[in-house]
Amino acid sequence: MEKLTIGQLAKRAKVNLETIRYYERRGLIPEPPRSESGYRMYSRDAVARTEFIKRAQALGFSLREISEIFALRMEPETTCGDMKAKVEAKIEDIEQKIADLEQIREALVAMAEKCRGKGPIGECPILEALYKNNI
Amino acid sequence: MEKLTIGQLAKRAKVNLETIRYYERRGLIPEPPRSESGYRMYSRDAVARTEFIKRAQALGFSLREISEIFALRMEPETTCGDMKAKVEAKIEDIEQKIADLEQIREALVAMAEKCRGKGPIGECPILEALYKNNI
DNA sequence: CCTTGACCTGTACCAAGGTACAGGGTTTAT
């Protein structure tokens, strides 16, 4: 089994080397065996695990949540339903964020529409809205 | 003209007292005149300004951007169009965030649908997708 | 008069997710 140094792992997983050590400190990546001189020696699995973390992050999971997923996976009683529940909770989370942003967008669009875009800033309806209105 | 202490300002603008001092350090609120004993004495305008900051923040503007808006307002050549441009840039920004979240949502929904929600975690299609797929 | 509450400055700390050294040892390539 070929072993990777931390630099090789970082390169393959396309993350910063310091990030690997950071994930180890956070418990996201297990402490690997060391070479005689104390170098971390990773198996191939570490690349997959690091990529897993990056994919989950890209889907909106925090590092804490990713830790929880790994922990879940290690418990023998865990079922697929538990994992599905996590994903469904995250979907709701994302949907809430989208709804919040839609509201913000509506308010911004309404403000922009009130402004002809000409004239001095002293009479800008946008600034007036920010100074006086409830949004 | 009635003057407010920092505590009174914080209460009326519904922010933490430390936040007022923080905004002063960031240059968002001008340094107010002091009483003989060195207390900050604010005019009514400070309440409106603090509320402006909070409203703009709620619309997705960062404190840095809010500073820029205040700076813009002080320059005599600034027109309403400059302000409108800021709002339109923010709308694009928000729309991009919404689009990103929609994509994430789609990916999560697709993953959840692959999972029947039963059986051991070892065969969970969600975990497999995170381990192997490009998303 | 004295206590309590409000204010002052300055600095440290928080979340989250890293990144960047310093100061040392090791491995690899020339």
Next chain:
DNA sequence: ATAAACCCTGTACCTTGGTACAGGTCAAGG
């Protein structure tokens, strides 16, 4: 043989938007 490139630990620093003291002064109520 020696320089470059890599690794080690430990700690400090970054962003954004605050919050929380510590240690001291001041003001208002009973």
